[in-house]
Amino acid sequence: MNPRPTAAESTDGRLVRWDEHKLQRRAHIIESAIAEVRETGPGASVTQIAKRAGLTRASVYRMFDSPERMYREIGRTITAQYLADFGAAIAAELPTIEMMAAAIHHYVEFCVNEPELYRFLSRMWTDYDERSVALPAHQTMAKIMVAAFGSRPEFAPIDGLEELAYGSIALMESAVARWVREPVDTREDRASLERRLTRWIDALRHSEATTASRSSSRTS
Amino acid sequence: MNPRPTAAESTDGRLVRWDEHKLQRRAHIIESAIAEVRETGPGASVTQIAKRAGLTRASVYRMFDSPERMYREIGRTITAQYLADFGAAIAAELPTIEMMAAAIHHYVEFCVNEPELYRFLSRMWTDYDERSVALPAHQTMAKIMVAAFGSRPEFAPIDGLEELAYGSIALMESAVARWVREPVDTREDRASLERRLTRWIDALRHSEATTASRSSSRTS
Numbered sequence: 001m002n003p004r005p006t007a008a009e010s011t012d013g014r015l016v017r018w019d020e021h022k023l024q025r026r027a028h029i030i031e032s033a034i035a036e037v038r039e040t041g042p043g044a045s046v047t048q049i050a051k052r053a054g055l056t057r058a059s060v061y062r063m064f065d066s067p068e069r070m071y072r073e074i075g076r077t078i079t080a081q082y083l084a085d086f087g088a089a090i091a092a093e094l095p096t097i098e099m100m101a102a103a104i105h106h107y108v109e110f111c112v113n114e115p116e117l118y119r120f121l122s123r124m125w126t127d128y129d130e131r132s133v134a135l136p137a138h139q140t141m142a143k144i145m146v147a148a149f150g151s152r153p154e155f156a157p158i159d160g161l162e163e164l165a166y167g168s169i170a171l172m173e174s175a176v177a178r179w180v181r182e183p184v185d186t187r188e189d190r191a192s193l194e195r196r197l198t199r200w201i202d203a204l205r206h207s208e209a210t211t212a213s214r215s216s217s218r219t220s
Numbered sequence: 221m222n223p224r225p226t227a228a229e230s231t232d233g234r235l236v237r238w239d240e241h242k243l244q245r246r247a248h249i250i251e252s253a254i255a256e257v258r259e260t261g262p263g264a265s266v267t268q269i270a271k272r273a274g275l276t277r278a279s280v281y282r283m284f285d286s287p288e289r290m291y292r293e294i295g296r297t298i299t300a301q302y303l304a305d306f307g308a309a310i311a312a313e314l315p316t317i318e319m320m321a322a323a324i325h326h327y328v329e330f331c332v333n334e335p336e337l338y339r340f341l342s343r344m345w346t347d348y349d350e351r352s353v354a355l356p357a358h359q360t361m362a363k364i365m366v367a368a369f370g371s372r373p374e375f376a377p378i379d380g381l382e383e384l385a386y387g388s389i390a391l392m393e394s395a396v397a398r399w400v401r402e403p404v405d406t407r408e409d410r411a412s413l414e415r416r417l418t419r420w421i422d423a424l425r426h427s428e429a430t431t432a433s434r435s436s437s438r439t440s
Contacts, residue, residue: 160408160416163395167420170394171387178386188380196380200387203427207419 026063026073029053033074034117042120046070075124078117079137082110086141090148096155096205099148101198104172108194111176122177142166149205158208168201175200246283246293249273253294254337262340266290295344298337299357302330306361310368316375316425319368321418324392328414331396342397362386369425378428388421395420 032053036044046067050060064070089106090099111118121137145165149155158164179193188196252273256264266287270280284290309326310319331338341357365385369375378384399413408416 163398163408163416166398167391167395170390174390174394175383175387178383188383196383199427200424203423204420207423 022063029055029060029063030074030077033070034078037074037120038114038116041116042123075121078121083137083140083144087144090144096149096152097198097202100201101194104194104197107172108176108190111180112190118180138166138169141169154209160208164204164208167204171200172197242283249275249280249283250294250297253290254298257294257340258334258336261336262343295341298341303357303360303364307364310364316369316372317418317422320421321414324414324417327392328396328410331400332410358386358389361389374429380428384424384428387424391420392417
């Protein structure tokens with residue numbers, strides 16, 4: 001993706017050191033930004049982020065083409081960390097329904113434990129702008145689901161596995177977004193939210209499996 | 221909501237005429253804006269809207285506190301028109317599954333026949349800002365569904381009818397948003413998209429009905 005030589009490929013020692021330095025500084029800024037968002041919320045400013053990173057605003061700007069790019073990079077980094085865990089949860093050797101429950105539990109866990117990072121991502125995820133991280137994040141989640149479920153025999157006859165994956169993600173996201181916004185003392189308890197979501201996603205899957213087996217028995 | 225006297229309440233004849241004039245002008249601007257969005261897309265500018273309304277930019281600004289307010293008013297008007305039709309579709313005297321199919325058909329019809337208005341609303345609907353029309357629109361759709369389904373005997377035992385309504389809307393929205401973005405010549409045909417959505421929403425409903433009857437037989 002990056003047309004510039006990477007540290008390993010470059011033969012110029014000074015360039016290698018400069019690239020390494022730049023990469024480290026960018027990573028440091030992103031890390032500081034995540035810490036800042038975690039503490040002060042998704043509205044964390046460049047000034048606050050620079051201060052936490054121990055840098056001037058100017059040197060933060062120098063590292064990124066624009067503040068939007070920096071915020072997208074922050075979103076991508078949080079998403080990547082979240083997705084790695086999500087992938088691990090969903091790839092576990094569990095019966096299908098338990099695997100679904102684990103993935104849902106993992107998602108709700110993130111929203112509860114990292115409320116500000118979740119709010120930061122939600123804003124990006126619900127922004128359907130092509131440049132946003134929304135589509136890549138959903139695509140990756142859907143791909144993880146397709147890979148994890150696709151290898152299981154009960155999913156083999158399902159034609160629209162990708163649609164099913166996207167539908168399940170939308171269902172989970174919207175239900176959790178609503179739940180998070182409700183007052184803590186009157187909302188449904190967390191365990192019952194997770195059970196309901198597991199039941200729903202399982203119902204979707206069964207509706208597809210039934211159709212697939214019905215139409216395959218019709219054609220064979 | 222509006223602290224100023226309405227035309228009917230006011231006793232000052234000139235004020236009545238001025239209010240009426242203002243309301244008419246606002247309605248004319250909103251109508252022109254919708255025509256402009258329909259033609260040039262969700263990015264239609266105040267200048268374009270003013271031109272189509274045969275007014276100066278200044279007089280358009282005078283009618284609304286800010287451009288954001290005007291765009292929200294446009295969104296609310298399109299949404300209200302859409303919801304009136306949605307309500308009619310869903311209130312029809314049809315068996316439940318056919319009623320669901322009719323509501324889904326109606327939604328897809330709007331996206332296909334009014335692609336630019338749909339894009340305009342999608343941007344607002346996916347913006348989780350509290351001031352946006354997203355929440356009111358979804359709330360109204362969910363309320364219409366709850367009212368239409370809640371009176372039917374098969375829904376009586378369902379506890380989380382509201383959650384079910386919101387879940388169904390999220391599922392429909394996300395699947396249609398994905399479908400609309402796909403290339404016309406390779407995407408699933410419209411009838412099969414609608415059938416799949418009907419099947420999914422019916423599966424969700426059945427999963428709730430089963431749980432409800434199971435837990436009520438457990439407690440009785």
